[in-house]
Amino acid sequence: xxxxxxxxxxxxxxxxxxxxxxxxxxxxxxxxxxxxxxxxxxxxxxxxxxxxxxxxxxxxxxxxxxxxxxxxxxxxxxxxxxxxxxxxxxxxxxxxxxxxxxxxxxxxxxxxxxxxxxxxxxxxxxxxxxxxxxxxxxxxxxxxxxxxxxxxxxxxxxxxxxxxxxxxxxxxxxxxxxxxxxxxxxxxxxxxxxxxxxxxxxxxxxxxxxxxxxxxxxxxxxxxxxxxxxxxxxxxxxxxxxxxxxxxxxxxxxxxxxxxxxxxxxxxxxxxxxxxxxxxxxxxxxxxxxxxxxxxxxxxxxxxxxxxxxxxxxxxxxxxxxxxxxxxxxxxxxxxxxxxxxxxxxxxxxxxxxxxxxxxxxxxxxxxxxxxxxxxxxxxxxxxxxxxxxxxxxxxxxxxxxxxxxxxxxxxxxxxxxxxxxxxxxxxxxxxxxxx
Amino acid sequence: xxxxxxxxxxxxxxxxxxxxxxxxxxxxxxxxxxxxxxxxxxxxxxxxxxxxxxxxxxxxxxxxxxxxxxxxxxxxxxxxxxxxxxxxxxxxxxxxxxxxxxxxxxxxxxxxxxxxxxxxxxxxxxx
Ligand SMILES: Nc1ncnc2c1ncn2[C@@H]1O[C@H](COP(=O)(O)OP(=O)(O)OP(=O)(O)O)[C@@H](O)[C@H]1O
Ligand SMILES: [Mg+2]
Numbered sequence: 095x096x097x098x099x100x101x102x103x104x105x106x107x108x109x110x111x112x113x114x115x116x117x118x119x120x121x122x123x124x125x126x127x128x129x130x131x132x133x134x135x136x137x138x139x140x141x142x143x144x145x146x147x148x149x150x151x152x153x154x155x156x157x158x159x160x161x162x163x164x165x166x167x168x169x170x171x172x173x174x175x176x177x178x179x180x181x182x183x184x185x186x187x188x189x190x191x192x193x194x195x196x197x198x199x200x201x202x203x204x205x206x207x208x209x210x211x212x213x214x215x216x217x218x219x220x221x222x223x224x225x226x227x228x229x230x231x232x233x234x235x236x237x238x239x240x241x242x243x244x245x246x247x248x249x250x251x252x253x254x255x256x257x258x259x260x261x262x263x264x265x266x267x268x269x270x271x272x273x274x275x276x277x278x279x280x281x282x283x284x285x286x287x288x289x290x291x292x293x294x295x296x297x298x299x300x301x302x303x304x305x306x307x308x309x310x311x312x313x314x315x316x317x318x319x320x321x322x323x324x325x326x327x328x329x330x331x332x333x334x335x336x337x338x339x340x341x342x343x344x345x346x347x348x349x350x351x352x353x354x355x356x357x358x359x360x361x362x363x364x365x366x367x368x369x370x371x372x373x374x375x376x377x378x379x380x381x382x383x384x385x386x387x388x389x390x391x392x393x394x395x396x397x398x399x400x401x402x403x404x405x406x407x408x409x410x411x412x413x414x415x416x417x418x419x420x421x422x423x424x425x426x427x428x429x430x431x432x433x434x435x436x437x438x439x440x441x442x443x444x445x446x447x448x449x450x451x452x453x454x455x456x457x458x459x460x461x462x463x464x465x466x467x468x469x470x471x472x473x474x475x476x477x478x479x480x481x482x483x484x485x486x487x488x489x490x491x492x493x494x495x496x497x498x499x500x501x502x503x504x505x506x507x508x509x510x511x512x513x514x515x516x517x518x519x520x521x522x523x524x525x526x527x528x529x530x
Numbered sequence: 531x532x533x534x535x536x537x538x539x540x541x542x543x544x545x546x547x548x549x550x551x552x553x554x555x556x557x558x559x560x561x562x563x564x565x566x567x568x569x570x571x572x573x574x575x576x577x578x579x580x581x582x583x584x585x586x587x588x589x590x591x592x593x594x595x596x597x598x599x600x601x602x603x604x605x606x607x608x609x610x611x612x613x614x615x616x617x618x619x620x621x622x623x624x625x626x627x628x629x630x631x632x633x634x635x636x637x638x639x640x641x642x643x644x645x646x647x648x649x650x651x652x653x654x655x656x657x
Contacts, residue, residue: 298617299588299617301617302617302638302639302640303543303546303617303639305639305640306543306546306617306639306640306641307543307545307546307549308640309640309641309642310546310549310550310553310640310641310643311545311549313553313642313643314549314552314553314556317556337640341640
């Protein structure tokens with residue numbers, strides 16, 4: 095039933111003043127206020143503990159510092175309860191100080207009547223409520239801000255992650271770009287090859303026909319001109335050699351360009367090597383070259399165009415023979431092996447041709463010939479590089495060989511043999527899965 | 531007395547045909563007729579009745595393949611053996627594999643006289 099009455103705590107040590115305030119209350123609003131009075135602070139705190147007061151009337155007619163201290167203590171402990179300060183003198187500074195320290199209002203004893211008191215109390219409570227709401231609102235706001243801050247931190251984190259993702263995406267983009275560049279280079283190379291190819295068949299026709307006429311013409315002339323003269327015979331020999339050389343160039347170009355048409359099939363590698371050795375047999379015998387085979391059994395199959403691969407071997411054997419003018423040994427080793435990560439040409443990336451653990455066929459072709467001067471080693475695969483121009487070399491042999499190996503995703507390198515003269519050719523083939 | 535083999539050579543390079551004719555005839559073993567147009571091949575074959583016909587593959591008016599086809603369809607001429615002359619294949623492709631074009635042997639240009647006579651000897655059926 096008292097719920098609607100405003101509970102006011104008066105902290106006042108003077109009996110006179112207490113009576114004054116009580117009278118004022120009764121005069122104007124006795125039924126609206128429930129007034130309790132305590133003489134000092136500790137009593138007041140006790141009362142505050144027991145009862146929920148709506149407002150505190152605090153007497154400041156104590157010595158100034160003491161009074162403000164009381165205000166600070168009360169306000170500090172009960173910040174939610176509005177406080178109205180009572181003073182005896184109209185001391186503007188003291189009043190303002192009180193308000194700045196949290197008091198809602200200040201009233202000067204003697205100048206207060208019931209109406210003023212009542213209004214001051216009501217406003218005090220309302221203001222406090224508003225402050226309270228404002229405070230709650232602010233707290234709410236702070237909570238919101240805190241929540242938002244957490245969210246922001248979170249999204250910032252995500253952003254950072256995104257940035258790092260983006261960075262790695264950029265990296266892979268760069269990698270892709272590089273691959274593209276590489277592919278483009280290969281494409282240009284392929285295109286060049288195709289042009290060479292188209293040119294080659296045109297050239298073959300346009301050059302071989304005149305060569306054919308020259309050759310027939312020379313043979314005719316050679317018979318008709320009395321050939322006691324040695325000079326004439328030599329001249330015809332030179333001409334025949336020149337025709338042969340030009341013809342070899344054209345053949346080389348045909349081979350070089352024919353590389354793009356591969357017909358691959360799963361098959362054994364050894365029969366292809368054997369066939370090439372048979373085709374070369376005459377040449378080996380003529381040059382006193384002993385062939386040593388070291389072929390392992392049970393090799394996996396390779397997926398190759400056998401004519402092209404035969405061409406590879408023929409070119410390599412031919413080079414070996416030419417390097418062993420005074421005879422020698424040609425050793426051919428073939429075996430299968432699982433490659434390891436540390437091997438040359440092996441990598442884990444998708445674009446690597448050989449991957450660790452993959453079974454491949456390795457070949458070594460060794461001759462006991464002249465070897466290759468170190469400064470020329472990196473030139474031997476260049477088209478038209480030859481040290482045999484005088485005996486009809488075109489310098490296309492090894493470039494054809496390399497193109498063919500690339501077509502088959504194989505690898506080839508040429509090094510000088512360690513210990514003793516001669517060349518070692520190393521070849522790697524991809525293999526077909528066993529038991530397939 | 532040796533009976534000369536009759537060879538018909540059809541090649542758009544007239545000078546080549548003429549030189550082949552002179553060279554082969556100089557051996558004393560062949561009688562040669564040279565034609566420089568694909569379309570001339572059939573009438574010339576009818577008239578000359580060769581033992582062997584050498585056909586250049588690439589010719590502007592009618593190529594060697596077409597000529598060979600027409601010869602095969604002609605009941606009087608279909609039994610005459612044919613060989614192709616070509617500037618487009620490598621000789622090693624022609625020899626060790628003994629490959630053929632449309633069932634006919636071929637020989638690559640440029641060709642020496644001795645290569646040519648060996649080729650002819652190998653493919654002319656003795657009658
Ligand atoms: N086994 C080898 N021993 C010594 N030198 C070699 C060997 N293989 C290649 N070479 C060198 O590499 C060069 C290039 O070889 P490549 O096969 O490309 O052309 P070529 O043999 O000169 O001409 P072609 O192959 O047309 O007859 C050769 O001229 C030679 O100097
Ligand atoms: Mg070579």
